[in-house]
Amino acid sequence: MIAKKWLLSLMAASLLIVYTAPEPAYAESAPYESYNYNYWEEAVPAPAAYIPERTLTGKDLGVGDFREPGDMAVAASGLIYIADSGNGRIICLDPDWEVIKVITGFDNQGTEDSFKNPSGLYITEDGNLYVADTDNGRVVILSPEGELLGMVEKPASDILPADFKFIPVKVTVDQAERVYVIAKGIFEGIMQFDKNGEFIGYVGTNKVQRDYTEYLWRLISTKAQKAQMALFVPTEFSNIDVDAKGFLYATNIDPGSKEPVKRLNPSGEDVLKRFGYFDIKGDIRYRTAVGPSKFTDIKVLANGMYSALDANQGKVFTYNDEGDLLYVYGGKGNQTGTFKIPVAVEFSQENQLVLDRGKGNIVVFKPTRFGTSVNEAVGYHYNGEDSLAVPVWREVLKLNSNYDIAYIGIGKSLLMDKNNKEALKYFKLGMDRDGYSVAFKRYRREVMQEHFGTFLTAVMILVLAWLSYKLFSFWRRKRLITASRQASPNLKEGNAHEAGFH
Amino acid sequence: MRQDFIKFPLHLIVHPFDSFWDMKYEGKGKVRVALTILLLVVISMILKDQFAGFLVNYNDPRHLNSITQLFTVVFPFFLWCLSNWAITTLMDGEGKFKEIMMATAYALVPLVIIYIPMIVASRFMAEEETAFYYLMMSISSIWFVALLFVGIMTVHQYTVLKTVVTMLLTVAVMGIVVFLGTLVLSMLQQIIEFFINIYRELIFRT
Numbered sequence: 263m264i265a266k267k268w269l270l271s272l273m274a275a276s277l278l279i280v281y282t283a284p285e286p287a288y289a290e291s292a293p294y295e296s297y298n299y300n301y302w303e304e305a306v307p308a309p310a311a312y313i314p315e316r317t318l319t320g321k322d323l324g325v326g327d328f329r330e331p332g333d334m335a336v337a338a339s340g341l342i343y344i345a346d347s348g349n350g351r352i353i354c355l356d357p358d359w360e361v362i363k364v365i366t367g368f369d370n371q372g373t374e375d376s377f378k379n380p381s382g383l384y385i386t387e388d389g390n391l392y393v394a395d396t397d398n399g400r401v402v403i404l405s406p407e408g409e410l411l412g413m414v415e416k417p418a419s420d421i422l423p424a425d426f427k428f429i430p431v432k433v434t435v436d437q438a439e440r441v442y443v444i445a446k447g448i449f450e451g452i453m454q455f456d457k458n459g460e461f462i463g464y465v466g467t468n469k470v471q472r473d474y475t476e477y478l479w480r481l482i483s484t485k486a487q488k489a490q491m492a493l494f495v496p497t498e499f500s501n502i503d504v505d506a507k508g509f510l511y512a513t514n515i516d517p518g519s520k521e522p523v524k525r526l527n528p529s530g531e532d533v534l535k536r537f538g539y540f541d542i543k544g545d546i547r548y549r550t551a552v553g554p555s556k557f558t559d560i561k562v563l564a565n566g567m568y569s570a571l572d573a574n575q576g577k578v579f580t581y582n583d584e585g586d587l588l589y590v591y592g593g594k595g596n597q598t599g600t601f602k603i604p605v606a607v608e609f610s611q612e613n614q615l616v617l618d619r620g621k622g623n624i625v626v627f628k629p630t631r632f633g634t635s636v637n638e639a640v641g642y643h644y645n646g647e648d649s650l651a652v653p654v655w656r657e658v659l660k661l662n663s664n665y666d667i668a669y670i671g672i673g674k675s676l677l678m679d680k681n682n683k684e685a686l687k688y689f690k691l692g693m694d695r696d697g698y699s700v701a702f703k704r705y706r707r708e709v710m711q712e713h714f715g716t717f718l719t720a721v722m723i724l725v726l727a728w729l730s731y732k733l734f735s736f737w738r739r740k741r742l743i744t745a746s747r748q749a750s751p752n753l754k755e756g757n758a759h760e761a762g763f764h
Numbered sequence: 765m766r767q768d769f770i771k772f773p774l775h776l777i778v779h780p781f782d783s784f785w786d787m788k789y790e791g792k793g794k795v796r797v798a799l800t801i802l803l804l805v806v807i808s809m810i811l812k813d814q815f816a817g818f819l820v821n822y823n824d825p826r827h828l829n830s831i832t833q834l835f836t837v838v839f840p841f842f843l844w845c846l847s848n849w850a851i852t853t854l855m856d857g858e859g860k861f862k863e864i865m866m867a868t869a870y871a872l873v874p875l876v877i878i879y880i881p882m883i884v885a886s887r888f889m890a891e892e893e894t895a896f897y898y899l900m901m902s903i904s905s906i907w908f909v910a911l912l913f914v915g916i917m918t919v920h921q922y923t924v925l926k927t928v929v930t931m932l933l934t935v936a937v938m939g940i941v942v943f944l945g946t947l948v949l950s951m952l953q954q955i956i957e958f959f960i961n962i963y964r965e966l967i968f969r970t
Contacts, residue, residue: 302824695819699891702819706888 294593301693311589311633314599332381382432417461465530513557648675784918798869817886847937857920867915878904
């Protein structure tokens with residue numbers, strides 16, 4: 263009896279110990295709902311891939327408040343540059359958020375020159391800084407030390423009108439040092455300059471979408487009415503980034519577009535892979551009051567992934583190279599981790615950074631176990647190491663068993679290993695019909711090869727049995743007929759009789 | 765039994781002109797056979813949605829409902845028969861309601877005899893071969909429409925043009941019936957609500 267009591271109290275005490283244990287790391291919560299879309303285009307809750315770690319304002323950094331910051335860029339060396347547009351300066355930080363320098367101006371052939379509302383930034387591999395100096399109508403190129411290397415100014419070209427105004431907003435540079443500029447009021451596409459600052463032409467025009475009801479209205483309206491109507495011009499691009507292979511990733515803010523994200527090859531064609539269940543356009547389902555996603559920034563991450571920043575809903579959508587939506591984080595609001603007017607998304611090591619113009623701060627997001635695993639598995643898959651990806655995908659599935667991409671990933675690896683039957687199961691779970699078909703064809707062939715002999719034997723036996731049955735019944739009938747003939751020999755006579763009647 | 769349920773329907777789908785004639789004037793074909801065919805169509809539809817191969821089955825398994833399936837077949841069927849009967853009485857059709865119903869039901873036979881084997885076959889198909897599945901499905905529908913056409917034509921002793929016009933009109937009448945039906949139902953609902961409200965008022969006043 264006493265022993266029992268002791269045991270009970272011991273158990274109770276152990277329970278207490280368990281409950282007083284420190285909260286595990288995954289209990290940190292995010293101020294937004296994490297979700298992903300399933301095959302049926304329903305938003306299904308998912309673990310958060312990124313959670314906000316800290317926010318940083320200009321004051322925190324010791325450089326005074328940001329005023330309408332416009333862009334952010336992270337160099338290969340890890341240095342973080344922020345275009346503090348309202349203050350006309352560029353702030354350079356090291357990865358530990360210590361201010362290294364503040365660039366307020368530069369030496370322009372002897373005279374001190376400064377920025378006016380710089381709203382776009384790009385850092386090349388060598389550390390050269392490209393600044394879209396918007397209100398001065400130029401792109402300034404600075405060396406890492408802050409010396410002026412060159413400028414891209416208002417281009418002179420036959421295809422540009424005489425009253426053309428050059429208002430660069432965003433800038434990106436590829437490996438060949440061609441400069442791509444998104445300028446305000448330019449609907450023809452992204453402006454492309456060579457390394458000497460000469461205008462080459464436009465790349466990647468957005469198409470105008472035909473609206474037939476509008477077309478009908480136009481047919482029946484008068485000239486005066488037509489003059490009042492909105493013009494149908496292609497939408498402008500909102501931001502660009504360049505990936506390691508020199509392909510341009512561009513976003514536009516066309517609200518009805520199914521292709522707000524484009525990957526442009528050097529000749530300006532859209533080559534983005536869209537193999538996912540649905541369009542790469544941010545939210546598939548949204549409240550009509552809020553409207554569809556409006557991408558204002560895009561960042562190419564490692565391993566073919568890219569993150570697009572949706573300013574309308576304050577969310578960051580990350581896709582893999584095949585166009586599957588990996589995860590969504592962020593939202594509009596006032597808490598840490600939600601945004602007012604997000605303008606730029608970047609990544610620094612494994613963290614993602616979002617620059618919020620409205621709040622004038624930077625939010626640092628760190629990946630959760632889920633996010634890290636997904637990134638890792640996507641990386642393995644992208645590099646063709648599918649077998650290494652499998653255990654990571656299984657880990658992902660432990661955290662989110664609704665994660666279709668993980669099922670497909672495992673399926674692909676199993677297919678690679680010629681384990682077709684298992685692969686079938688995973689492709690079906692991931693609702694990947696193409697993969698399923700390939701696996702099924704192989705599996706079917708396997709089964710056929712294995713059982714073809716048996717099958718053929720069975721068919722032969724059946725055919726033989728049928729033949730012998732036929733033969734047997736034929737022989738029996740014949741015997742019966744001969745027997746009946748013998749029994750009625752007057753058959754012939756009957757025939758003769760009949761013939762006689764005719 | 766075998767004659768009614770198997771031989772005649774199978775003969776009908778390949779020799780529609782003769783068989784519909786026999787149905788009308790020789791008294792072949794039975795209502796219970798027609799109803800059985802209808803039931804088989806429902807069953808094959810349900811089986812198709814549930815068991816067709818993964819590559820051709822785009823249904824969300826969470827939203828499959830056999831009762832709904834039943835009504836989506838049975839309701840339009842009777843609506844069709846009723847509308848056709850209504851329109852053909854005005855257009856000198858010779859068919860009786862029973863004959864219209866039997867002709868329509870017997871015309872559904874190809875659906876049953878193509879769906880069920882295709883459901884089995886679709887489970888052994890790869891993506892390229894699903895085209896064959898869709899082809900067979902289309903054939904079954906075309907066959908059904910052709911049989912229905914011949915059936916209606918024979919039952920009412922119409923010309924080709926008149927049959928086409930009647931069939932189109934029947935579809936229009938189906939729409940009207942549905943519209944009137946909803947209208948009546950919603951009016952009824954309001955009337956009932958009105959009386960309920962009066963009753964409530966009376967209860968509360970006294």
